[in-house]
Amino acid sequence: MITRRGFLTGALVVAVPIPGGTAPAGTELAPTVFVRVDRRGRVVATVPRPDTGQGVRTMAAVLVAEELAIGVDDVTLEQAPGDTAAYGSQAVANSTSSRVIAQPLRSAAATARCLLIAAAAARWAVPAEECTARDGRVRHPSHRPLPYRDLVVAAAAIDPATVPVTLTPPEKWRLIGRTRAGRADARDIVTGRARYGAESAPDGSLIAVVARPPWIGARPETVDDTAALAVPDVVAVVRLDPPAAGQGGIAVVARSMHAALRGRAALTVTWSGGTPAADSRVWLDELEAALPAVPGTPDLQRVVRLPLLAHAPMEPMNATAHVTGSAVKVWAPVQDPGGLRNQLGATAQVFPTLAGGGFGRRIETDAVMEAIACSRAVGQPVSVRWTRDDDTRHDSYRPMSVHRLTATLDATGMPTGRTHQVVTWPLTVSPPFANPIVVRASGDHFPYTVPGTVSVTLRPAPLRTGFWRAVYAGQFGYAEECFLSEIARRGGHDQVEFRRRLLPADSRLRRVLDAASARAGTGDLGVACHLDYGSAIAVIARADPGARRVLRVTAAVDVGIPVHPSGVKAQVEGAILDAVSTVLGAQVTVRDGAVVQSSFRDYAWARITDCPEIEVIVVPSEAPIGGLGELAFPPAAAAIASALAAGAPVTGMPVGVPVG
Amino acid sequence: MRVPYRLHVNGRRQVVDVPGDTPLLWALREDLGLTGPRYGCGVGACGACVSLIDGTAQRPCVQTVEDSRGSRITTIEGLSEHGDHPVQRAWLELDVAQCGYCQPGQIMTVVALLAENPDPTDTEIDEALRDNVCRCGTYPRIRAAVRRAVELTR
Numbered sequence: 001m002i003t004r005r006g007f008l009t010g011a012l013v014v015a016v017p018i019p020g021g022t023a024p025a026g027t028e029l030a031p032t033v034f035v036r037v038d039r040r041g042r043v044v045a046t047v048p049r050p051d052t053g054q055g056v057r058t059m060a061a062v063l064v065a066e067e068l069a070i071g072v073d074d075v076t077l078e079q080a081p082g083d084t085a086a087y088g089s090q091a092v093a094n095s096t097s098s099r100v101i102a103q104p105l106r107s108a109a110a111t112a113r114c115l116l117i118a119a120a121a122a123r124w125a126v127p128a129e130e131c132t133a134r135d136g137r138v139r140h141p142s143h144r145p146l147p148y149r150d151l152v153v154a155a156a157a158i159d160p161a162t163v164p165v166t167l168t169p170p171e172k173w174r175l176i177g178r179t180r181a182g183r184a185d186a187r188d189i190v191t192g193r194a195r196y197g198a199e200s201a202p203d204g205s206l207i208a209v210v211a212r213p214p215w216i217g218a219r220p221e222t223v224d225d226t227a228a229l230a231v232p233d234v235v236a237v238v239r240l241d242p243p244a245a246g247q248g249g250i251a252v253v254a255r256s257m258h259a260a261l262r263g264r265a266a267l268t269v270t271w272s273g274g275t276p277a278a279d280s281r282v283w284l285d286e287l288e289a290a291l292p293a294v295p296g297t298p299d300l301q302r303v304v305r306l307p308l309l310a311h312a313p314m315e316p317m318n319a320t321a322h323v324t325g326s327a328v329k330v331w332a333p334v335q336d337p338g339g340l341r342n343q344l345g346a347t348a349q350v351f352p353t354l355a356g357g358g359f360g361r362r363i364e365t366d367a368v369m370e371a372i373a374c375s376r377a378v379g380q381p382v383s384v385r386w387t388r389d390d391d392t393r394h395d396s397y398r399p400m401s402v403h404r405l406t407a408t409l410d411a412t413g414m415p416t417g418r419t420h421q422v423v424t425w426p427l428t429v430s431p432p433f434a435n436p437i438v439v440r441a442s443g444d445h446f447p448y449t450v451p452g453t454v455s456v457t458l459r460p461a462p463l464r465t466g467f468w469r470a471v472y473a474g475q476f477g478y479a480e481e482c483f484l485s486e487i488a489r490r491g492g493h494d495q496v497e498f499r500r501r502l503l504p505a506d507s508r509l510r511r512v513l514d515a516a517s518a519r520a521g522t523g524d525l526g527v528a529c530h531l532d533y534g535s536a537i538a539v540i541a542r543a544d545p546g547a548r549r550v551l552r553v554t555a556a557v558d559v560g561i562p563v564h565p566s567g568v569k570a571q572v573e574g575a576i577l578d579a580v581s582t583v584l585g586a587q588v589t590v591r592d593g594a595v596v597q598s599s600f601r602d603y604a605w606a607r608i609t610d611c612p613e614i615e616v617i618v619v620p621s622e623a624p625i626g627g628l629g630e631l632a633f634p635p636a637a638a639a640i641a642s643a644l645a646a647g648a649p650v651t652g653m654p655v656g657v658p659v660g
Numbered sequence: 661m662r663v664p665y666r667l668h669v670n671g672r673r674q675v676v677d678v679p680g681d682t683p684l685l686w687a688l689r690e691d692l693g694l695t696g697p698r699y700g701c702g703v704g705a706c707g708a709c710v711s712l713i714d715g716t717a718q719r720p721c722v723q724t725v726e727d728s729r730g731s732r733i734t735t736i737e738g739l740s741e742h743g744d745h746p747v748q749r750a751w752l753e754l755d756v757a758q759c760g761y762c763q764p765g766q767i768m769t770v771v772a773l774l775a776e777n778p779d780p781t782d783t784e785i786d787e788a789l790r791d792n793v794c795r796c797g798t799y800p801r802i803r804a805a806v807r808r809a810v811e812l813t814r
Contacts, residue, residue: 053759053796182755189760190751190767191743192696192736199695207690232679256690257699258682314700314708314761314795356698356761357795388701566755570798574758577797600793601705608789611799 029156031111033086034104035064041136041149043068043112044076045105048087049097051079052313052335052358053574054629055567056097057184060105062175062564067109067168068148069133072181082330082341082350090338090352093363093467095533095627102563102625106167112155114165119154120146128163170561170622177562183570185354197333200353201320201383206235208374208384209260210249211267212394215593216463217274220250227266228252233259237267238377245373246366247394247464253374253382260385275462280308280400280590283462284660287402287423290459295419298406302486304479305652305659307587309398309468310595312603315356316391321371322381328372329381335362344372360467364396364429392603393595396466397588399425400660403479407450413491414501418452420444420480424472425461434458443472446480447509447531448502463590469578470630473532477634478641481528482650485642495527495642496520496540503529508536508558508623515556515619516540526643528635533627535559537572541612541639545646548656550580550612553640555632557616560623568628569616575632576614576640581606583640585654665725669694670738680726685709687725688735696736696764700793707792710765711735717772736764739771747771750809758796766792770806779810 030036036044045064051057061075068075080087089100113133120138121128123146131138137145175181188194213219225237233255242248252263284305294301319332328348333355334340341350343365355362367384374382386394401424408417422443427433433442436456444454454476468474488498496517503510509529520540529538537557543550553576562568585604589596597603641650652659664677669692676691683702688694688711697720700708704722711720712734720733739745743752747770757763766789773780773788780788785806794802 051759053757053761055758182752183757183760185760186752186755186757187743189757189763190736190748191739192694192764194760195695196698196761198689198699256678256682257686258679312795314706314759314793315698316700355759357759359795385699388703388706570755570758570796570801573800574797577794577799599701599703599705601703605793605795606797606799607791607793608799608802609786611786611803614800 027153027156029112029115029152031115031160032104032108035108035112037112037116037148037152039149039152041147041152042076043070043074044078046078046080048080048101049090049092050333050335050337050352050355052092052355052362054092054097054571055183055564056092056101058567059098059102059563061184062179062181063102063106064109066173066175067106068113070136072175072179074136077184079352082337082352084338084342087338091336091363092358093335095629095631098563098625099534099627107165110167111160111165114163115155115158115160116148116151118158118163119151123154177565179564182566194354196315196354196356197318197320197331198383198385200331200351202322202331202381205320205381205383206253206255206378207257207260208251208253208382209264209387210240210251210370210384210390211264211269212247212249212390213274214271215274215276216278216590218271219248219273220269221272222270223250224268227268228263231259231263231266234263236378238374240370240373244369246370251370251374251384253378257385274593276593278462278590278593281660284400284402287400287459290423290457291402291404292421292455292457294404295406298419299409300487300490301404301406302483302649302651304403304405304482304650306401306475306478307653307659308400308590309582309586310392310395310588310597310603311359311361311468312392312605313355313357313359313361316388317361317367317386318384319367319371320381320383321368321375323372323375330368330371332368333362334365334368340365340368359469360471361395363467389598392597392599396429396464398468398474399427399461399465401475403475405479405483407483407487409487409491413487413493415450415487418450420452420454420476421457422455422476423457423459424475425465426458427465427467428461429464429466439472443476445473445477445530445532447529448499449504450502469575470633473630473634474637477530478638478653481635481638482641485526486649489647495525499527499529509538512536512556512558512619513538515617516554519615519617520554521552524643524647526639526641528638528642530631530635533631534624535626535628535631537631537635539632539635539639541643543640543643545644548584548644550610550640550644552613553636554615555617555636556619557631558619558621558623559628560621560626562618563625565618568618571628572616572632573614576636577606577611578633579636579640580610580612582653583637583644583655584610585657587654587659589660665729667725667728667733668731669733670735676725678725680724682725684720684723684725684728688720694735694737698761698764700762706762707765707769708762710768710792712768712772715772715775717769736768739768745771746812747774747809749812750805754801754805754808756798756801756805758798762792762794766794766802770809774809774813778813780806
């Protein structure tokens, strides 16, 4: 195993831990499944996890280019199919992608480089230590450089176990933490050629849309599909029964999206069961009523109520499947192609596409199961497309939650003890998250030196709930930091200095807080910190509460080695916009059993006109590569809410509008 | 009665054999293979499909094929031969995209803005892009890229 320290310093590598072992031998140089150099000298990196916009493909290109001494753009990227035996976990989840895959990708590329050098050294009859790799060539002071293509066959014949492998040490990095390269696939994105789910369906695929329950939990009782089947180009109507076929409903399969939508509109379905009277305001009151008694005699207490949130990725949920006999092929923007493949069985093939956002939603496979059921029914490839309305109203939402926070204070108003009682729902899409211990582990990352207790009470979820960026940390961290702001304000403390006093000296959080504070300016600031996923961040926000405008957000982040600095900043910027959105007004509400919102018209996501000035400072760090995708949301939301609340306690999200 | 519709797309005459009430977006994507305009909402609320129709930024998800006859339509695919339109170059330089799904619509909206107003103020940039949703939060970079596109256009 390469230790973390070994990764950091570029120590000798004696064994590369790769699930599934090496790639098949051949005329290509392929030390592992992650990297190969073909006979034309082309370097191909296989990216094990999908890119949902978090930049994992870019990171792979940077790491492989660094170790093979080529440019970032010289790396050809291939997306791995679902296959955990070969690639290990492929889940874009828990901000693990960079932490887990950086090392195997980098090690594989370093191995390839060392084998190419060994092949050149043998040809020249010189010691390998005298050779270097640069710009796709192996060089030696006394010989003409040899391009990789001239060395591939010889290098592939060398037993890797006989060649010591070294990682490029940090002082020699050209690209890691330094590159100015943009996102992989950027040219395809700006020319419209990038292929997401719908663009990846095989030619001739039929298109299906699904009539979905008009209220939560409803099941189709009677279906009259006569008119739907009479719509030109409608091919079939397929009943989808949950859970095997996703969330359930009636699918209309057609030769075009227009026909499928017209067919769906022509269906006559009667629905029964479910909870037609459900109301999210009542749900929130029920959660609050389930709060345990106030513990002890605190000096200050506050209840914070948080709403349902939808994921609303720009690319609505969709999936394409082709079932032939027992064989299943899937093309879909999924966050966990390996998990999906394991769910479907070894004969299934899963091809993840670029995803137009994920935010946790695409860990789930409901759209895929719908597509499989449709394809099985009609015997052709079928691409199931969710409309925006479907996507907004049939999500797996971030759970509502109610938080009671208490504090005991000393004579100067500094906290000496705290409690945090949380009442929320489990994640219905993931059985482990029905356990309060797991929920607490997800949510509880209080980083300050204030002793206290955290309790979690779970109530049955009245609708589908799932993973939403930062998962429960988004709720816990928001409530805790907003309450800390209230304590600081009440004691007349400066928000930054107050937190500095509650953080260990020389801690990563102190460093990022100081870095953010140096750039944030003065005034009535909202401040929050977060430590999770092996990374640390501080966020400071300024707002104009009267105008309900967030003016400036300054974030300083320590993510360990920032492999692709522009991508690091992008993830923080994105989480800040999530925070602006949810604090200013985006929430999902349920009335008369159904989700009220149906598109970006009423799910009030931030527009460019809401966007504050944002500065992200990447603090130099020698820590191992940390996670990032989810890190910035909890503190950004708390900092922005505290800034917008204009001195009043934060009692919910959004700020200044009724919750629920 | 169903008759083929003639459309003028990306400088070429095209014929699509679809019902006249088909949203232009589906004809572009399914019949002409122009998938750069993305489906994001179908109700004109997100801007992911924005294309130029007679030179202005329009939303083909809420315009029918029948109503598109006689119009000159430019999708992101028709913006430049090699992805080197100043707005595209600015988008690459500033590393704007995260997931990238909304970006063709953002870019086409900016192309229309700059054609009409070659040196927009910050407020004019925001106003022009107000109804283009980006769920990843690329707005700060979009602003910077529009300013860069102004420079590149000069």
